Amino acid sequence: MFKRWFKKKEQPPISTKQETLEEIEDGAGIELAGRTIRRTVKPVIGASILQLAEQHKVDWNSNCRRGTCARCRSKVLEGMEHLSEPNEAEIARLEPEELEQGYRLGCQVKIVSRGKVVVKHAPYF
Numbered sequence: 001m002f003k004r005w006f007k008k009k010e011q012p013p014i015s016t017k018q019e020t021l022e023e024i025e026d027g028a029g030i031e032l033a034g035r036t037i038r039r040t041v042k043p044v045i046g047a048s049i050l051q052l053a054e055q056h057k058v059d060w061n062s063n064c065r066r067g068t069c070a071r072c073r074s075k076v077l078e079g080m081e082h083l084s085e086p087n088e089a090e091i092a093r094l095e096p097e098e099l100e101q102g103y104r105l106g107c108q109v110k111i112v113s114r115g116k117v118v119v120k121h122a123p124y125f
Contacts, residue, residue, distance in 0.1 A: 005044070024082055027115070027116050028042075028043055028084050028114040028115055028116060029042065029043070029116060029117075030043050030049075030111065030117045030119070031042065031045075031116075031117065031118040031119065032044070032049070032052060032053050032058045032060070032119055032121075033058075033118070033120040034053060034058040034059035034060050034121045034123065035059045035061075035121060036059055037057070037058045037059050038060050038074040039056050039057075040060075041055075041056045042049070042098065043082070043111045043114050043115075043117070044111060044113075045111055045112065045113070045114070046110055046111065047110065047111055048102070048106060048107055048108065048109060048110050048111075049072075049074055049106040049107075049109050049110075049119050050062055050065070050106035050107040051084075052111075053106065053121075057082070058121075059121075060072060060074075060106060060121050061121065061123055062106065062107060064107075065091055066089065066107070066108045067087075067089025067090060067092070067105045067107060067108045068089070068093060070094070070105060070124060071123055072094055072105055072106035072107045072121070072123070073094075073103060073104075073105060073121075073122055073123050073124060074103065074104050074106045074119050074120065074121055074122055075101075075102055075103055075104075075108070075119070075120045075122040076102040076103075076104055076109075076117070076118070076119050077102065077119065077120060078116060078117060078118040079115055079116050079117030079118060080102060080108070080112075080115070081105070081112065082111060082112060082113045082115040082117050083109050083110065083112060083117065084108075084109055084110040084111075084112050086099055086104065086108075086109075087108055089105065089108050090104060090105050090108050090109070093105060094113075103122065104119075106119070106121070110115070
């Protein structure tokens with residue numbers, strides 16, 4: 001019974017090969033700044049910021065993956081146009097002022113097009 005409750009949702013496949021610097025030098029990299037680790041990774045259309053951070057071992061705190069705990073709260077510093085629009089979970093959890101300032105939930109925001117994106121992990125605590 002518990003297996004059904006905690007069953008992981010299907011996630012877009014993320015390549016396990018390490019990107020070379022040349023592959024992301026075309027300006028289409030996703031720069032992820034965790035608490036202590038900062039990496040620029042190749043964008044994967046349909047992947048969330050949290051998925052990319054976990055895949056590339058960037059220290060991005062998360063808990064629920066549903067958009068309710070806000071531990072993965074992030075500040076988009078550049079490239080908002082390459083990300084999905086705020087969904088219901090983000091609108092319910094974040095204040096309108098936060099969304100205007102560029103805050104998003106890493107578990108909810110997805111890459112929708114190639115381009116330079118800079119995101120910093122910015123939890124409340």
